[in-house]
Amino acid sequence: MKKEALSDRRKFILNMARGVGYAAIGGFLWSAYLDDAKASPLILRPPAAIPEDDFLKTCIKCGLCVEACPFDTLMLAKPGDHRPIGTPFFTPRETPCYMCEDIPCVPVCPSGALDESSVTVNGHLDINTADMGLAVIDENSCIAFWGIQCDACYRACPILGQAITVEYSKNERTGKHAFLKPVVHADACTGCGMCEHACVTEKPAIFILPREVAMGKAGSHYIKGWDKKDEARLKNAHAIHTTTNVSKKKAVDKLNSGLEGLLDE
Amino acid sequence: MSKLWNNYRYLILRRFTQIGLLVLFFGANAWGWKILTGNLSSSEILGVIPMSDPYAVLQMVAAGAVVATDLLIGVAVVTLFYFIVGGRAFCSWVCPINLVTDSANYLRRVFDIDRAQKTKQPITRNMRYWILGLSLLVSAFMGIAAFEFVSPISMMHRGIVFGMGFGWAAIALIFLFDLFVLKNGWCGHVCPLGGFYSLLGKFSFIRVHHLEENCTLCMKCKVVCPEKQVLHMIGKESLPVLSGECTNCARCIEVCDDDALRFSIRDFIQNKKMGE
Numbered sequence: 001m002k003k004e005a006l007s008d009r010r011k012f013i014l015n016m017a018r019g020v021g022y023a024a025i026g027g028f029l030w031s032a033y034l035d036d037a038k039a040s041p042l043i044l045r046p047p048a049a050i051p052e053d054d055f056l057k058t059c060i061k062c063g064l065c066v067e068a069c070p071f072d073t074l075m076l077a078k079p080g081d082h083r084p085i086g087t088p089f090f091t092p093r094e095t096p097c098y099m100c101e102d103i104p105c106v107p108v109c110p111s112g113a114l115d116e117s118s119v120t121v122n123g124h125l126d127i128n129t130a131d132m133g134l135a136v137i138d139e140n141s142c143i144a145f146w147g148i149q150c151d152a153c154y155r156a157c158p159i160l161g162q163a164i165t166v167e168y169s170k171n172e173r174t175g176k177h178a179f180l181k182p183v184v185h186a187d188a189c190t191g192c193g194m195c196e197h198a199c200v201t202e203k204p205a206i207f208i209l210p211r212e213v214a215m216g217k218a219g220s221h222y223i224k225g226w227d228k229k230d231e232a233r234l235k236n237a238h239a240i241h242t243t244t245n246v247s248k249k250k251a252v253d254k255l256n257s258g259l260e261g262l263l264d265e
Numbered sequence: 266m267s268k269l270w271n272n273y274r275y276l277i278l279r280r281f282t283q284i285g286l287l288v289l290f291f292g293a294n295a296w297g298w299k300i301l302t303g304n305l306s307s308s309e310i311l312g313v314i315p316m317s318d319p320y321a322v323l324q325m326v327a328a329g330a331v332v333a334t335d336l337l338i339g340v341a342v343v344t345l346f347y348f349i350v351g352g353r354a355f356c357s358w359v360c361p362i363n364l365v366t367d368s369a370n371y372l373r374r375v376f377d378i379d380r381a382q383k384t385k386q387p388i389t390r391n392m393r394y395w396i397l398g399l400s401l402l403v404s405a406f407m408g409i410a411a412f413e414f415v416s417p418i419s420m421m422h423r424g425i426v427f428g429m430g431f432g433w434a435a436i437a438l439i440f441l442f443d444l445f446v447l448k449n450g451w452c453g454h455v456c457p458l459g460g461f462y463s464l465l466g467k468f469s470f471i472r473v474h475h476l477e478e479n480c481t482l483c484m485k486c487k488v489v490c491p492e493k494q495v496l497h498m499i500g501k502e503s504l505p506v507l508s509g510e511c512t513n514c515a516r517c518i519e520v521c522d523d524d525a526l527r528f529s530i531r532d533f534i535q536n537k538k539m540g541e
């Protein structure tokens with residue numbers, strides 16, 4: 001039995017459907033690849049970069065920031081770098097950001113992916129307000145925590161005394177030496193990576209992570225009673241009272257309830 | 266000598282432009298030249314005139330980015346330029362991938378691979394428009410400029426200016442695809458940027474024009490044209506090439522020994538007036 005030839009109309013519809021099918025497959029593969037390419041939470045961006053999600057859609061990958069940096073800090077991700085292709089990043093252990101006062105990498109950005117206003121204070125560029133990431137110390141491998149004297153990261157920091165301080169404490173093991181332990185202060189650290197670059201250990205004991213990765217979050221329901229500003233959050237707050245069967249009675253009555261029999265004896 | 270010039274003048278000019286632009290971009294990054302900074306995605310001439318890839322910005326818009334004024338001005342500059350000179354002049358005079366696909370094509374002719382593959386081309390040239398549409402959809406869906414993350418054009422250009430990484434692999438892939446799998450495979454069928462510029466160049470002023478009286482039907486032009494469907498009028502009618510898919514590479518003009526093809530603005534306008 002021979003099948004009837006397809007009518008032109010039918011052929012057209014079938015071809016259209018095939019086209020749409022191919023496009024759907026292509027779209028899925030493409031999206032899957034992009035999803036993977038986007039997922040690079042440990043990437044460090046140039047100063048003044050807007051939040052990562054927006055950065056990925058806004059940066060046009062022109063490399064003008066890369067060309068502007070006098071220290072060759074910034075790189076555009078190449079295939080094989082395992083980072084979103086074409087976007088600028090830096091690797092502090094190799095070349096940190098030297099925190100140029102005039103921040104040449106930022107004003108050249110044509111796309112707004114680097115936002116000048118975020119590093120401008122009173123009409124002047126201020127690199128100390130940049131936020132590329134946060135230095136994190138691994139106290140297990142930092143030799144200063146072992147009691148060996150080292151302040152390489154402390155001295156390397158462009159805002160030393162604020163972003164890193166050294167904390168002195170008694171070394172109980174020897175009884176006659178002090179620990180000089182570096183401490184990073186999250187509010188001042190810009191994430192430039194000078195400390196990571198300077199660290200003397202084989203793999204750096206202090207390293208920069210994107211702030212979202214490096215920091216936790218306590219939530220808004222904890223209040224620092226000793227901090228006037230934080231305490232002010234309580235000002236217009238009012239308590240919420242929930243009444244349950246149990247809480248209808250006074251606490252003491254509740255605790256003593258069911259004991260009546262015992263007391264009688 | 267003059268025959269050499271006559272047969273290759275546009276090719277020489279084209280290579281000169283193509284490579285010259287790469288050298289300027291490379292020099293900006295390597296030696297701090299200020300003539301042409303950035304790359305094909307976005308750049309500046311002498312630090313003053315901005316230029317941006319309109320297709321990249323279109324994807325960014327689809328992705329939901331807030332597009333900065335600087336970029337929009339750059340887009341206007343580039344769009345206006347290619348609107349006038351013919352969109353796909355980008356493909357043959359600027360795009361670095363053209364060097365790759367042209368050499369694949371050249372080898373095809375040398376080894377006669379064309380004739381070995383007599384079967385019908387399996388993929389439609391309209392695929393680029395499908396991919397163009399798809400790229401905008403995927404951009405909107407994923408919230409990033411979808412083609413920019415896979416574009417071998419940007420990869421190669423960035424690679425030359427900023428360092429290649431494994432970008433070589435993408436370029437080699439295109440070369441092999443064009444050489445062994447599909448004639449004019451990438452530029453003529455797949456590349457959505459080429460598709461974009463085809464649409465943009467539909468109305469441009471600079472056109473190749475065919476004079477039917479001079480044509481001896483040798484068909485050298487069709488052999489050398491990367492988009493030979495645009496030359497459908499050869500030997501039939503005196504018409505300008507109206508398709509935006511013509512890359513304005515002018516190879517057809519110089520391989521024609523009978524002066525049946527030439528660049529012309531006037532003929533195009535005249536033809537338009539007469540209702541084509």
Ligand code: SF4
Nearest residue numbers: 069097098099100105
């Ligand atoms: S602030 Fe200076 S060193 Fe740091 S990335 Fe920008 S240009 Fe480079």
Ligand code: SF4
Nearest residue numbers: 059060062063065109
């Ligand atoms: S200058 Fe701006 S748009 Fe260009 S690569 Fe740097 S961050 Fe991206």
Ligand code: SF4
Nearest residue numbers: 157189190192193195
């Ligand atoms: S990253 Fe290191 S060097 Fe830079 S500010 Fe923070 S602690 Fe200092």
Ligand code: SF4
Nearest residue numbers: 142143150152153199
């Ligand atoms: S340089 Fe490294 S080991 Fe030394 S104190 Fe700094 S973090 Fe610790």
